[in-house]
Amino acid sequence: MSTMTFGRAINAGLRKAMEEDPKVVLMGEDIGKLGGVFRITDGLQKDFGGHRVIDTPLAESAILGTAVGLAYRGYRPVCEIQFDGFIYPAFDQIVCQVAKLHYRTQGKVRMPITIRVPFGGGIGSPEHHSESPEAYFTHTSGLRVISVSNPQDAYTMIQQAIASDDPVLYFEPKRRYHTKGEVDESLDLSLAPSMETARIVTQGTDVTLVTYGPLVPTARDAAVAASDEGISVEVIDLRSLAPIDFAPIEASVRKTGRLVITHEAAQSGGLGAEIAASLTERCFNYLESAPVRVTGFDIPYPPSKLESHHLPDLDRILDGVDRAMGRPNSLSGLEG
Amino acid sequence: MLRNETGPAAGSRNERGQDLETVQLISAAGERLSHPEFDPWVADVTEAQLTGLYEDMVVIRRIDTEATHLQRQGELALWPPLLGQEASQIGSGRALREDDFVFSSYRENGVAYCRGVDLTDIIRVWRGNASSGWDPFEINMATPQVIIGAQTLHATGYAMGIQNDGADSAAIAYFGDGATSQGDVNEAMVFAASFQAPVIFFCQNNHWAISEPVGLQSHVPIANRALGFGIPSLRVDGNDVLAVLAATRIALERARTGGGPTFIEAVTYRMGPHTTADDPSRYRDANELEDWAAKDPIARVAALLQSKGLLTTELQDAVQAKADAVAKEMRAGCINLPDPAPMDVFANVYSTPNSWLDRQRENYSRYLAGFSTASEGGK
Known part of the structure; x- marks a missing residue:
């Protein structure tokens, strides 16, 4: 057991997933050297390289659209949407492609894509930085949608999301990033409760x-x-x-x-x-x-x-x- | 103001900048034109191969015509004809290697034919039996995309994967002139240029996006746009199978050797409707159709073969026999397709069980079972 912040727990979970599967790649805006505007990917580009922690041009639809192509190629992309309110340019790719390709192809093409979305308010931000868009996605068949509330779940469930062969939206409550909690990093994922359980x-x-x-x-x-x-x-x-x-x-x-x-x-x-x-x-x-x-x-x-x-x-x-x-x-x- | 012209993108020069040349290797009359830059890329095409390209084009036109007939006869719900675009699709499709990967729109049935698709799989979607026809990994061609331009990003992402894998294959995205107005296509070019991904943007400028002329989509020739992204661009006569083959080979070579993306504008014409549900007589001039009929992609290769003494009666008979056989096979496959089972409606939404869907499946299954019980009871 170690004590860490919520944000650090996600970082540790991402690191673990990347260590265990070379096909896991992170994509997003400012996630490389900067480590993301919330520092969730801090240090990962340095340790895994720019080909696995990809600073993308500033275009959300393209982040998701190229993730679809990478998934076709056998990769497991983890896309960071910088803020909840910036997910809408990617809505078409998420709803029409990521969510439906498995159905469309009668199960031939899997979309093991994880979409990380810092969401919710309470941090005193201007418009587009505090939204809760989860219902748009829970209404879309083909997606799995989860939200974490504590560092242990943050650590475990990011790994479960990445391991899922279905696309997962992972909603992170950004106002809790600095909350500290106990995290058992030795937890065996196969023994942890499924991410689908309340x-x-x-x-x-x-x-x-x-x-x-x-x-x-x-x-x-x-x-x-x-x-x-x-x-x-x-x-x-x-x-x-x-x-x-x-x-x-x-x-x-x-x-x-x-x-x-x-x-x-x-x-x-x-x-x-x-x-x-x-x-x-x-x-x-x-x-x-x-x-x-x-x-x-x-x-x-x-x-x-x-x-x-x-x-x-x-x-x-x-x-x-x-x-x-x-x-x-x-x-x-x-x-x- | 809407310009009801095909506009600068049709091939006229534009005062805003220097246009790219529209490369032609076979004239509309069927003369072989020389071109120092493109000729070396098709120098290895033998007479037999040229004949093969002719056969391919005749066959896919026959497939296309047969599918249109099937729709008119009520066997297909809809069909998007490729009539007039045979050279663009065969010239590019035949340039590809097996390990290249195609991301297309719904009109690239000629490309699918080049990839070796099962003919029944081409029409499965249009009969309403399934949401897609083939296994993308069997022929290295993604399920055709209906959302305009979305597949250009998939091709770019796939190419980024190829690059990461250190492979020397390429991805190719097929789309039309209308798609170039979509944000996704422009974003795809940004990503492809930034990462120097081995992807080809193959734009069939067929002059019409349903009823909208290409001049409404672009105020400059479409090929010029790619240059603004820092992507080398080629413009070819899309009704010239050799020019298209050469351009695609140039682009593939660049992709395979670390040179990054290429944009190709194949200037062609959609001779038919957008789909069988469309009526082009409402929006386009019959004269325009006539002009383009004179530039037919198959007729010009036939004329070239004729001039070489290759267009024998035997050849024509053999090609026609093959086309008819293929059409017959497709028709039989179509008509004999079994309907999907009712419970297939729930299949493959997820790759693992989902509690919401499991409950709905179970409830609907009970509901359906009630009907069979009722009918049995009535016997």
Whole structure:
């Protein structure tokens, strides 16, 4: 076990994957000498060379499009999208090519491409640097979408993503890059939980609180605060956003009868809607109250002086827990 | 303002800069023209090989015509004819080595023929049986691309892989004049130039992107554009199979010896509709079609063979017999294609099991099973 930051854990995971498979190549803007704007690839070009850690021209569609060609050639490209809001120029290549080539070719061509996306807000950046675009991709068949919430998962799951023969979007909560945690670097990947499994972070009996990525620590704090008021919250970290591991959520909701989902992304058409609908289908008769969503608003990402209003925080999550519990809350009198 | 002309890209000189020459080795009348730079690249083409190129062009025109008939007869949902572009596709396709890799659009069925594709595989997609026809690794040709220009990036990435592997093969991207307006094609040229990747950008300028004339896509000859990326560019008469063969060989040699990418503009003409669903009479002049009919790629090789005394009745009969046999084989393959099984709709979305899809598959399977139970019950 060693203590390292979230960002360092991704770096260590990338290094391990590159050591074990010479076909793993990293591609992206400023990822070489600079080590990426967040330093996630720090030192890797020096150690593996410019042919394996490729500083690309500034064109996201081309990063993904050439990754497709490299995958055809037998490589396993790991593409860095510098910021969430810069992924859209690559949208066509991701959605029409990366996601669909395996289906299109009846399984003849595999696309073992990993797309790393620093995402989410809370760092006081200008527009296009704080977005949560994950639902665009969870809605696209052929992709696997994961998000990590702690250094150990960051280290393990980047390697699992790279080892996957299907394309994986790996969403990194950039505001947690400096969080430190214990990482077991000797962990045998084949013994680690699959990247497709959700994890119970905090056990509880009254409310199931589902989240992922940057809000996992916030949700955990909310559970502690709620327990001071005598409410027992079970926090679930999805880890995989597509497909979602519904079994543990279902089991939890059957136990608690109440479901709260929180994410930074906008509410309408978001993952919260998918989770609420799926859980309602699966265990309607066990629900004591309607599922509650605590999310970002349906707005463009706001200027940084307003982002604290947009991002769900501990108090807004607790307000959502109160709604699920039928306790006085900000919408009291409006429900139903 | 829209210019309803084929514009400067059609071959006229342009005052904005010096145009590249449009190289011709066989005139429209079938005379062999000499060209000091290109001649050495086809000096080894024997009379038998020239006859072979003629046969290839006749055969793929026959394949193309047969597929159009199959569509008209309701056997195919759609077909994108290559009529008029036979020299561009055969000249380049026959220049390639087995270990080169092709990334094409949906119109390059002549190139697929050169790669040795199974004829049934050519029409599988257009009958609606599958999303692709062949195994790309069996003939080293990717599944044809429908998103315009996207494949140029795939070719460039593949070429970067070739370079990393230290191999001496090349990747070739086929696209049209319309595609040159796409960001992906321009980004592909940036990447190819930056990394000096062994890739060939083979643009068939067939003058029309559905209803839009090439003058709407480019205000300068398309071949000139590549120069701005620092990519050497060649412009050839795309209806001249020898000129196309020579240009492709020049580009391949450069790619194999570390010289990086080459752009080739093959100036040709789409004699037919964009696809069988299109009606070109709504947007183009019949006179233009007539002009280009006089530059037919097959007729000029026939005239050249004639002048050499090679176009015997035996040869013509043999070529026609082969073309007819190939067409017959394709028709039989098409009509006898078994329909896919209903549950194939779920196959190969992922390479490993996916819990969401597994659930939908299972539910749909139960739903379908309900019908068979109901029909059995009714017996």
